[in-house]
Amino acid sequence: MLLNQADHIAVGRATLDGVRDADNRWVFRELLAEGHEPWSGLRQIWAAASPEAKHAVDTTEHFDRGVSSLEEHKAYLAGLGGATAEPREFLEGFGRGAGSRLGTRFAVPFEVFPLR
Known part of the structure; x- marks a missing residue:
């Protein structure tokens, strides 16, 4: 296994979390108030x-x-x-x-x- 650098791991996890939650209307409720709808296109x-x-x-x-x-x-x-x-x-x-x-x-x- 090839270990990666801490900043690369953190960015990867943040990306995965963002993608997972992009279509969850309960996670980013403030975005709904701004007119943004959940997205499940990925x-x-x-x-x-x-x-x-x-x-x-x-x-x-x-x-x-x-x-x-x-x-x-x-x-x-x-x-x-x-x-x-x-x-x-x-x-x-x-x-x-x-x-x-x-x-x-x-x-x-x-x-x-x-x-x-």
Whole structure:
């Protein structure tokens, strides 16, 4: 099992809670007063990089944009040190395995959780 960072876990839990409660009119009653109706349109949640991933998305066309984005996290990368602090190498290593299984150069794997 690959452990994740505390902030990623907190955001994931908040997302799951929000999705679960988006169609519950008793949780966010103040939104009803503002004219917002409960919403039950979400059918799946896709969790990236899960060890149980059975789906993937080709990211080859946007790979360089992802590298550029990660390079902007300078303080974070400096704190990591080592090979993980090299955005291109890190993302290539991460994306190649899923890409080869998908038949593309790079991909991101996902575990899909149905909600309904």
